[in-house]
Amino acid sequence: MTSTTAFWYASRATGIVALLLLTAVLVLGILVSRQGRLPGLPRFAVTDIHRNLSLLAVAFIAIHIVTAVLDTYVHIPLISGVIPFASGYERLWLGLGAISVDLMIAMIVTSLLRGRMNRMVWRAIHLLAYASWPVAFAHSIGSSKDLQQGWMLDLAVGCALIVAAAAIWRLVNAARQVPRAARVAAVFAQHTTSLTKPAPNKPAQNKPAQTKSSRRTVTR
Amino acid sequence: MAMAETLRVNPIQCTGHGVCAELLPELISLDEWGYPIVDPRPVPASLDRAARRAVNACPVLALKLTRSEEPARSGSISSGGTTPRAPR
Amino acid sequence: MTTVVNEPAPGGAARQAAGLPRLLPRVPENLQTHLARFGPTPYRGKVGALIADVEAAGLTGRGGAAFPVHRKLGVVARARGARKVVVANGAESEPASRKDELLLRLAPNLVLDGLQLAAETVGATEAHLYLHGAARPEILRALAERAARGLDGRQVTVTQAPPRFLAGQETALVNRLGGGPALPTFQPPRVSERGLGGAPTLVQNVETLAHIALIARYGPRWFRAAGTDAEPGSMLATVYRPDMKTQVVETEIGTPLRDLLGDGADIQAWLIGGYHGTWLPMPDAAGTTLDNATLRRFGAAVGAGVLVALPTDRCGLTEAARVAGYLAAESAGQCGPCLNGLPRIAAGLAELAGAGHRRQTRADLERWAGLVTGRGACNHPDGTVRFVRSALTVFAPEITRHARGQCSATNRQPFLPLPAGMPTSEEDWT
Numbered sequence: 001m002t003s004t005t006a007f008w009y010a011s012r013a014t015g016i017v018a019l020l021l022l023t024a025v026l027v028l029g030i031l032v033s034r035q036g037r038l039p040g041l042p043r044f045a046v047t048d049i050h051r052n053l054s055l056l057a058v059a060f061i062a063i064h065i066v067t068a069v070l071d072t073y074v075h076i077p078l079i080s081g082v083i084p085f086a087s088g089y090e091r092l093w094l095g096l097g098a099i100s101v102d103l104m105i106a107m108i109v110t111s112l113l114r115g116r117m118n119r120m121v122w123r124a125i126h127l128l129a130y131a132s133w134p135v136a137f138a139h140s141i142g143s144s145k146d147l148q149q150g151w152m153l154d155l156a157v158g159c160a161l162i163v164a165a166a167a168i169w170r171l172v173n174a175a176r177q178v179p180r181a182a183r184v185a186a187v188f189a190q191h192t193t194s195l196t197k198p199a200p201n202k203p204a205q206n207k208p209a210q211t212k213s214s215r216r217t218v219t220r
Numbered sequence: 221m222a223m224a225e226t227l228r229v230n231p232i233q234c235t236g237h238g239v240c241a242e243l244l245p246e247l248i249s250l251d252e253w254g255y256p257i258v259d260p261r262p263v264p265a266s267l268d269r270a271a272r273r274a275v276n277a278c279p280v281l282a283l284k285l286t287r288s289e290e291p292a293r294s295g296s297i298s299s300g301g302t303t304p305r306a307p308r
Numbered sequence: 309m310t311t312v313v314n315e316p317a318p319g320g321a322a323r324q325a326a327g328l329p330r331l332l333p334r335v336p337e338n339l340q341t342h343l344a345r346f347g348p349t350p351y352r353g354k355v356g357a358l359i360a361d362v363e364a365a366g367l368t369g370r371g372g373a374a375f376p377v378h379r380k381l382g383v384v385a386r387a388r389g390a391r392k393v394v395v396a397n398g399a400e401s402e403p404a405s406r407k408d409e410l411l412l413r414l415a416p417n418l419v420l421d422g423l424q425l426a427a428e429t430v431g432a433t434e435a436h437l438y439l440h441g442a443a444r445p446e447i448l449r450a451l452a453e454r455a456a457r458g459l460d461g462r463q464v465t466v467t468q469a470p471p472r473f474l475a476g477q478e479t480a481l482v483n484r485l486g487g488g489p490a491l492p493t494f495q496p497p498r499v500s501e502r503g504l505g506g507a508p509t510l511v512q513n514v515e516t517l518a519h520i521a522l523i524a525r526y527g528p529r530w531f532r533a534a535g536t537d538a539e540p541g542s543m544l545a546t547v548y549r550p551d552m553k554t555q556v557v558e559t560e561i562g563t564p565l566r567d568l569l570g571d572g573a574d575i576q577a578w579l580i581g582g583y584h585g586t587w588l589p590m591p592d593a594a595g596t597t598l599d600n601a602t603l604r605r606f607g608a609a610v611g612a613g614v615l616v617a618l619p620t621d622r623c624g625l626t627e628a629a630r631v632a633g634y635l636a637a638e639s640a641g642q643c644g645p646c647l648n649g650l651p652r653i654a655a656g657l658a659e660l661a662g663a664g665h666r667r668q669t670r671a672d673l674e675r676w677a678g679l680v681t682g683r684g685a686c687n688h689p690d691g692t693v694r695f696v697r698s699a700l701t702v703f704a705p706e707i708t709r710h711a712r713g714q715c716s717a718t719n720r721q722p723f724l725p726l727p728a729g730m731p732t733s734e735e736d737w738t
Contacts, residue, residue: 032237032279033279035235035236035237035238042242043237043238043239043242044239044242044243044277047239047277047279048277114276114281115275115276115281119233119280119281122281179733179734180640180641180642180734181641181731181732181733181734181736181737182732182733183641183647184636184637184639184641184647184650184651184730185637185730185732187647187648187651187652188636188637188651188654188655191651191652191655192655230494230685231494231642231643231644231645231646231683231684231685232492232493232494232642232643232685233494234643234644235644236644251645251679252679253644253645253648253649254644255644255645255648255683257679257683
């Protein structure tokens with residue numbers, strides 16, 4: 001195996017891993033926003049792992065781009081990693097990859113500057129995740145013959161299904177959310193029903209938090 | 221000389237994730253509905269790092285470290301004014 | 309429920325010297341009668357010129373917080389920035405308060421004078437008037453009359469407030485004026501630093517502005533001829549007594565409350581300061597006067613001047629429970645503690661007002677009261693807790709009776725005024 005082939009393999013391998021990591025990052029991001037928990041782990045772990053994996057994904061993508069550039073079998077200019085459609089080789093598919101990377105850079109930079117910027121703007125940019133992943137997925141399928149067959153295809157499709165399921169769950173959750181103007185009425189209703197049962201005063205950590213969205217109810 | 225800082229939570233943004241209370245139990249506890257009860261006194265120097273970590277960890281950026289001051293809430297609901305702090 | 313104007317408050321000779329009534333005319337004034345009585349708006353011609361007079365007069369806000377007006381004027385006058393905003397807050401929001409509405413209907417020009425004078429003295433570029441629907445026609449007519457004569461330095465934009473308890477809250481007001489719903493926001497920054505459109509915004513109650521309009525004409529010493537040394541001037545109060553129709557009276561600060569409310573054997577308690585106010589037991593509190601220095605000793609405050617004398621034939625507990633239910637329903641639902649705590653507190657109080665209650669309820673109520681205080685973006689939970697706690701204290705004997713399935717009330721008619729229904733959709737807040 002020549003060194004160039006090694007670069008090519010490395011690029012494809014890091015690409016797959018990046019796709020897996022990005023899938024995990026997106027799912028964890030949804031988990032954070034829904035106040036979900038990973039079994040056996042404290043609450044802050046969900047946020048921490050989400051952030052750490054996103055940085056890890058960026059590292060893998062960086063290697064993925066650099067190794068693709070270093071491979072001399074085809075000429076891919078370095079800037080095509082971030083400038084869409086700047087590559088002669090597989091202009092469209094690599095272009096999509098660059099777009100996805102650009103979105104990711106925006107998300108990560110704004111997240112690093114979270115404390116100093118407008119919350120609404122941060123949130124709007126962070127929602128670009130829902131655009132970034134499908135674009136990355138299209139890039140993966142389109143630019144790699146390996147991914148279009150066999151176990152790699154299964155893997156990629158599996159990731160897509162996971163992301164789709166998570167996104168749908170997120171949408172359903174948002175739709176079920178009690179609108180602000182109806183929240184007080186919901187608490188009234190909820191509280192009156194629980195009055196008919198004896199209500200021992202459990203310490204807070206044994207009781208799931210009753211949030212404003214009223215999606216969880218008091219322990220029965 | 222380090223400026224004394226206090227932790228404050230924006231109760232409108234807070235949705236009760238509870239991450240802050242996990243990371244800083246010395247100063248933040250959760251009420252029976254999952255919302256943070258924040259110690260209003262200045263953060264001791266020994267907990268400064270943990271406090272910053274908690275602020276950073278809040279998924280909705282509801283927790284803030286501010287210069288030590290009287291909490292600013294308006295004085296009355298009905299058609300009137302506030303109790304502004306005296307100008308510096 | 310008719311509102312009678314200008315019932316002579318007691319103390320005839322003293323009132324003459326103090327020059328009462330000051331704000332409320334006997335009949336609604338139009339621009340002509342206003343100018344004949346008061347003369348033209350006494351503009352000073354420069355920024356900040358009125359502040360010293362207002363400070364010397366010792367005028368405090370009449371919207372409920374009783375904050376020194378000159379301080380707020382100073383903050384906004386000194387603020388940097390090309391844009392500054394002044395708002396006349398006539399959205400009294402408290403269902404039991406009628407004074408702002410009456411003032412706007414009877415003496416709109418005094419309020420509008422005060423608005424223009426305040427705008428001049430802080431260097432405002434924009435002026436707004438925020439009010440509920442009732443006085444709108446009179447205000448619009450007054451504005452048209454003034455515009456025809458070119459009296460106003462700044463054009464006034466009139467915005468209607470939704471019928472919400474929180475609509476008159478400063479930050480909710482700014483939100484509404486900005487086109488959004490009347491929902492409070494978290495402070496800092498204060499609206500006097502960053503308010504409407506990010507500009508320093510002066511929000512003053514309409515009665516306060518009317519007093520400013522008079523101070524500008526007659527000076528601080530005239531203003532201090534009424535009231536007490538510490539709390540000078542006159543104020544408008546909305547008075548509820550069992551033997552009379554509801555009244556808005558103008559009275560000196562420091563007036564004995566028994567003169568306004570009566571303290572006969574038919575009164576079981578007074579409510580001072582409206583639905584975020586405090587219940588006072590009778591006859592223990594019969595000697596109190598209408599000023600914060602005295603009321604503070606009973607844990608009460610003048611607030612926006614809503615004064616109620618609850619007759620003995622009603623059930624104080626039931627009245628309190630009704631109001632608590634209303635206050636809970638009027639929560640903005642933005643802050644977890646308020647959203648979760650107030651409905652539970654209301655339900656707990658309703659349980660006490662029923663026949664028999666669980667032993668746990670008293671402890672629950674006290675715990676929830678402690679949990680919501682100071683943990684909202686605005687003072688709604690705090691005011692509600694003040695009201696509820698004082699009710700639990702003053703009506704403690706009634707709680708015991710209800711626990712045994714009895715009630716001392718002979719009249720089941722509600723006494724305290726409350727609007728029907730609760731807000732259910734976003735439109736209810738705009």
